Each structure stands twice: as C-alpha cells, then as structure tokens.
Amino acid sequence: MKRVYLDNAATTRLLPEVLEEMVPYMTELYGNPSSPHDFGQKAASGLSMARQQVADAINADPSEIIFMSGGSEADNTAIRGIAERYSKKGKHIITTAVEHHAVLHTCQLLERNGYEVTYLPVDEYGMVTVDQVREAMRPDTVLVTVMFANNEVGTIMPIAEIGALCHEKGVYFHTDAVQAVGHLPIDVKAMHIDMLSMSAHKFHGPKGVGALYVRRGIVLPPLIYGGAQERNRRAGTENVPGIVGMGKAIEMALDGLDEKAERMKALRDRLIRELPERIPEIKLNGHPTVRLPNNVNFSIKYIEGESILLMLDLNGIAASSGSACTSGSLDPSHVLLAMGLTHEIAHGSVRMTLSDETTEEDIEKVLEVLPMVAERLRKMSPLYHG
Ligand SMILES: Cc1ncc(COP(=O)(O)O)c(C=O)c1O
Numbered sequence: 597m598k599r600v601y602l603d604n605a606a607t608t609r610l611l612p613e614v615l616e617e618m619v620p621y622m623t624e625l626y627g628n629p630s631s632p633h634d635f636g637q638k639a640a641s642g643l644s645m646a647r648q649q650v651a652d653a654i655n656a657d658p659s660e661i662i663f664m665s666g667g668s669e670a671d672n673t674a675i676r677g678i679a680e681r682y683s684k685k686g687k688h689i690i691t692t693a694v695e696h697h698a699v700l701h702t703c704q705l706l707e708r709n710g711y712e713v714t715y716l717p718v719d720e721y722g723m724v725t726v727d728q729v730r731e732a733m734r735p736d737t738v739l740v741t742v743m744f745a746n747n748e749v750g751t752i753m754p755i756a757e758i759g760a761l762c763h764e765k766g767v768y769f770h771t772d773a774v775q776a777v778g779h780l781p782i783d784v785k786a787m788h789i790d791m792l793s794m795s796a797h798k799f800h801g802p803k804g805v806g807a808l809y810v811r812r813g814i815v816l817p818p819l820i821y822g823g824a825q826e827r828n829r830r831a832g833t834e835n836v837p838g839i840v841g842m843g844k845a846i847e848m849a850l851d852g853l854d855e856k857a858e859r860m861k862a863l864r865d866r867l868i869r870e871l872p873e874r875i876p877e878i879k880l881n882g883h884p885t886v887r888l889p890n891n892v893n894f895s896i897k898y899i900e901g902e903s904i905l906l907m908l909d910l911n912g913i914a915a916s917s918g919s920a921c922t923s924g925s926l927d928p929s930h931v932l933l934a935m936g937l938t939h940e941i942a943h944g945s946v947r948m949t950l951s952d953e954t955t956e957e958d959i960e961k962v963l964e965v966l967p968m969v970a971e972r973l974r975k976m977s978p979l980y981h982g
Contacts, residue, residue: 646843670793677816686736749882750891759788778849801845805838
C-alpha cells in the first residue's frame with residue numbers, strides 16, 4: 597500500500613539534496629568551527645554559507661541570524677530575552693490565544709515572574725486584527741508576539757500591519773514564523789519584524805535546528821550560557837551539519853516558491869471543496885482563503901478526531917488531530933476552543949497538511965477514504981442519528 601503523508605505541519609521529509617550537503621560535515625569536515633586550524637575553518641565556512649542563505653530568505657543581514665536548536669528555543673530566546681533586557685521599559689506583553697505552546701508557556705512563565713500578558717482573543721477563523729493589538733497597547737507594553745501563521749488551522753495573521761503599528765509605537769515585535777517560512781514570502785524589513793523564529797524540519801531540513809532573526813540594534817541576552825558561539829548570543833558548539841542542511845533546505849524551499857504554493861493551494865482547495873460534498877455536517881476550521889497553502893482542517897461532527905486518525909492510518913493516510921504535541925492528550929485543541937468551537941466539535945477535528953511532494957493521486961485517496969471512515973465511525977457513534 598502506498599502511504600500518503602499529510603502531516604507536514606508536524607514535520608517534513610528531509611530532501612536527499614539537503615542530506616547530500618550535510619554528509620561531508622559529518623564525515624570529512626568534522627572540525628569545530630571555533631578552532632583556528634583548517635578543519636575548523638572549513639566547518640566555519642559551512643556555517644557562514646548557511647547564515648547567508650537563511651538571511652537572504654527573509655531579507656535580513658547574516659549578522660542578524662542566530663542558529664539554535666529549533667522553533668521552541670527561538671521563541672523562548674526572543675520572549676524571555678526581551679522581557680529580561682528591556683524590563684525597564686515595561687512589563688506588559690501582548691500575544692494571542694492561539695500561539696504555539698512554545699510561546700504560550702513562555703508567556704505564562706513570565707506571568708509568574710511579575711509580567712502581565714494580554715492574550716488577544718481570535719475571531720471564528722482564528723484571526724486577530726491590528727486594531728485589537730492597537731487597543732491592547734499600553735505605555736508599559738514592551739513586546740508584541742503574534743504568530744505568522746497558525747500551525748493547526750493555517751490562518752495567516754496580518755503581520756505586516758502589526759509590524760507597522762509596533763514600529764510606529766516603539767514596541768518590539770516578534771513573530772513565530774515556524775509554519776510560514778518556506779511557504780510564504782517573508783521580508784523582515786518591509787514587514788517591520790524585529791525578531792522571527794524558524795525551524796528547519798518544517799521545510800524539508802533536518803530536525804533539531806532552527807534560527808532566530810534578531811534585528812540589528814536589539815540586544816538579547818542568551819538563553820543558553822557558556823562559550824562565545826553565535827557572537828555570544830547562543831552558547832554551545834554549533835550543529836554544523838544541521839545548520840548547513842537548514843541553509844540548503846531554505847534555499848530549495850524558496851526556489852519557485854510561488855509556483856509550489858499555487859500547486860499546493862489547488863490541491864488544498866480540492867479537499868476544501870469536495871470533502872463537504874461527500875461528508876455531511878463537516879466544518880472547515882480556519883480562514884477559507886487567508887490560510888497556509890498546505891493546510892486543511894475540518895471538524896467532522898459526531899465523531900472523535902483520534903478515531904479518525906487511527907482509521908486513516910490503517911488505510912495508509914497519515915494526518916493529525918491538532919498539533920503534534922497535543923495529539924496523544926485528550927484535551928481539545930486550545931486553538932479550536934479559542935475560535936469558539938464547542939468541546940464536542942473541537943474533538944472531531946482532523947488536520948491534513950500537504951507538501952510540495954503531495955500528488956493529485958494522494959488527494960483522490962483522501963477523497964475516497966475519509967468519507968468512508970466518517971460514515972463508519974458515525975454508524976458507531978451514539979451522538980449520530982442521521
Ligand atoms: C508554530 C510553531 N511554533 C513552534 C514550533 C516548535 O518548533 P520546534 O519543533 O522546532 O521546536 C512549532 C512546531 O510544531 C510550530 O508549529
């Protein structure tokens with residue numbers, strides 16, 4: 597049975613071209629980039645090349661890129677760093693109710709340490725507006741952190757507008773762009789973004805490597821103390837093969853980005869259009885159009901997301917019932933609840949996230965299998981009388 601992988605928001609396949617770039621840095625070019633000898637300097641040039649590739653992808657300067665272990669570390673570093681360094685300006689932070697837990701739990705930690713956090717509510721599509729951010733701003737607001745695009749429902753936030761507002765008000769602006777990088781064009785300068793988090797494994801790079809963009813002029817204390825790596829901004833010997841892989845992966849993701857996004861959108865929209873024709877009483881979650889090109893999220897009434905996933909898996913389709921970290925727990929997704937879904941409907945949600953490698957045939961398989969799964973589960977559901 598050919599397996600269909602539709603869980604690309606959880607993680608993506610490492611591309612063979614990316615692996616090929618990484619391998620020499622695990623075999624012959626194994627020096628420590630901090631060492632002055634030839635081995636070290638060859639590793640150091642791998643880092644420089646990757647730093648340039650990552651910077652180019654978001655219109656930043658290479659000196660503004662700090663490599664680290666992934667999206668979670670980047671979110672922690674940005675939020676805790678600003679709170680620590682600029683607390684004299686104020687101790688109020690604005691975020692949204694639908695952020696990834698890497699942001700939400702960091703904000704909660706700061707609340708326990710005397711900071712005040714405003715969690716902006718979202719509308720039925722999971723969207724916040726720039727006016728909500730403006731109204732929440734106070735003289736002591738030090739940081740606004742709003743995700744670029746939501747990992748569960750794919751809704752894209754008005755980042756350029758929020759960036760312009762923060763710029764005008766002199767408030768630092770961080771965005772968790774882990775799901776957006778490699779799918780949407782990003783220009784940190786034009787969008788007035790001060791800090792941006794990204795993670796390589798979401799765009800066909802390796803796991804355990806990511807980066808934080810920090811605009812020149814902002815001084816962030818490190819989260820990890822020790823050596824002077826990353827210009828004293830993140831201690832620890834660099835994951836050279838991973839970083840080299842991240843550089844290659846981002847370059848490949850941006851090559852033909854628009855065409856790839858259009859292709860994925862066409863496949864995404866086939867599911868959005870045709871699944872409701874085949875399954876009665878289902879609801880699209882997230883914005884109908886202002887959403888990631890690769891994200892589809894439906895609630896299928898009267899049945900459980902977990903059972904849908906199991907049956908899809910038995911039929912060779914890998915999907916998700918929310919974010920990878922929350923599936924496995926029985927709590928309904930905080931994102932769907934914030935969008936106003938009842939517990940019951942939130943429980944019946946299934947997320948399918950495409951990649952550039954998803955084919956028409958994969959989509960046809962979903963269109964065939966998911967209605968059958970929904971019908972079978974509904975027959976067993978005590979809630980369904982249809
Ligand atoms: C929006 C968002 N932020 C942060 C993360 C965490 O990234 P990482 O797994 O690289 O720590 C994820 C991963 O699922 C994500 O989707």
